[in-house]
Amino acid sequence: xxxxxxxxxxxxxxxxxxxxxxxxxxxxxxxxxxxxxxxxxxxxxxxxxxxxxxxxxxxxxxxxxxxxxxxxxxxxx
Numbered sequence: 001x002x003x004x005x006x007x008x009x010x011x012x013x014x015x016x017x018x019x020x021x022x023x024x025x026x027x028x029x030x031x032x033x034x035x036x037x038x039x040x041x042x043x044x045x046x047x048x049x050x051x052x053x054x055x056x057x058x059x060x061x062x063x064x065x066x067x068x069x070x071x072x073x074x075x076x077x
Contacts, residue, residue: 047053
């Protein structure tokens, strides 16, 4: 093995490690989404069994990040 081959091998190992890290992060993201969905479905089923309605809540209005909230501005003045 020459020095050139060693450098190439090192680059390949770095790419492999980066790909494995990315795969692990993606796996965790997918696991989190699926867990949330499973837990929500179980929560919904339990609610139905207890007689609660599973209608979605109306969407909430959010203040854009770049706008001040009046109550906060008054509290800081």
